[in-house]
Amino acid sequence: MRLTSLRLTNFRNYRKLDLSFNDGIHVFYGDNAQGKTNLLEAIFLCTCARSHRTGRDEELVLHGETFYKSEVVFLTDRGLEEKLSFSYLLPEALNSGRSARKMAYNDIVVSNISEMIGLFHAVIFAPEDLQIVKGGPGGRRRFLDLLISQSSRPYFRSLQRYGQLLLQRNSLLKIIRERSNTKRPAWQEPEEAPDGQEAQAAGKALPAGAEVPDLPPLTMQEELAVWDRALATEAAYILKKRLDYVEKISEYASLSLAYLTDSNEQLSLKYKTIGGISHSQSEEEIAGIFYARLQRSAEDDVFRGSSSIGPHRDDLDINLNEYPARTYASQGQQRSLVLSLKIAELLLLKELTGERPILLLDDVMSELDSKRREHLLKIVSGHQVFMTGTDKEHMFENTKDSPEIAAADPERAINYYYVEKGSVRPV
DSSP: OEEEEEEEEEETTEEEEEEEOOSSEEEEEOSTTSSHHHHHHHHHHHHHSSOSSOSOGGGGBOTTOSEEEEEEEEEOTTSOEEEEEEEEEOHHHHTSSSOEEEEEETTEEEOOGGGTTTSSOEEEEOGGGGHHHHSOHHHHHHHHHHHHHHHOHHHHHHHHHHHHHHHHHHHHHHHHHHHHHOOOOGGGSOOOOGGGHHHHHTTOOOOTTOOOOOOOOOOHHHHHHHHHHHHHHHHHHHHHHHHHHHHHHHHHHHHHHHHHTTTOOOEEEEEEOSTTOOTTSOHHHHHHHHHHHHHHTHHHHHHHTSOOSSTTTOEEEEEETTEEHHHHSOHHHHHHHHHHHHHHHHHHHHHHHSSOOEEEEESOGGGSOHHHHHHHHHHTTTSOEEEEESOHHHHTTTSSSOTTOOTTOGGGOEEEEEEETTEEEEO
8 A cells, every 4th residue: 555645734734735655765854843743643544534643623723724634645555546535624614513524535425434444554653652551541442443443344333333332321320320319208209099090190091990010120230131232242242353353463563572672572462351251252152251240240330320341441461571561661662562563553454454554653763773773664664654753864874774775666765855834845
């Protein structure tokens, strides 16, 4: 896969931009706060309809404007030219009280993100990604979910359904909690009425001569059973996918880290979920275990007003040399770990989709020694790479891939662009 052009309108600090690209490595350089990272952000946005830096689309709109648009044209490894665009319009642009997202694939409007994800593959490594190692579980879950979604659109749809079911179950939990906390005093209880008159007053008229049915109240588990079964089905699919992918990405990531560090450091991954669930089980087995656990946790969940177990609370253990990387790895080691995970993502996507993803590196080379730079460039050989930095003279210093790479080898050619105040100039 190769990005051939990027067009921006009112995106961050770019009012209008139209860039064309060939194969190889593309370096955006210049002073800080000029818009280099914004270019990578705009490219990655078309991968998953989401910025890697913010969840608020309005922050991406150029100050004083009412919308932004990012458009990429790319060539697949099968030789097909395709186009994706993503726009966000503020309420002022629509003359309404709500903002709107608009997506298009080959100029055909796409109504759902699930139809867009997985069409354009890009992997990004940015400073924010260090949170995968040192941050909370949410960042690690997002890393897994984005990786799986790019190669499995049904997984993304399952995540959406699971989120909707979770909201509905949590709403029911709160209703049950409020009901159990609201008991009328004895003096407010209605007096017993003869001949079913109380049932009629409640809008439940009975046929003449019929007896009032004496039904036992539903237990918490019985009230939640419908949602628990549906939630267990979606959770089982998500968990099975995550467990399978962790097995694969662990192998790639450990090999990548060993290569980057000359086998001096060892990486291992383990997916953390509820007890009794493992990679070797089927979806049906996982669903049964998960449903039973939901039923057992019903009383506690009602007290909390939220679901205490599930894919939305799971985590990914990242260990370096058998110790938790979050607490024992240095800043440099954490950076190497995340880079290894991103390389693993790159290689796994290529294996699963048959397309070579584009690699986006935000200010990475300056943080690596010359040996790791050289190893990184060898690993990503054959992929189109976009990277940022402040000083082009030192980005490839002491590496075999010097800036004077022969034009006869376009996949390894290095192209430079000077970025200043929202303008980009090829050098």
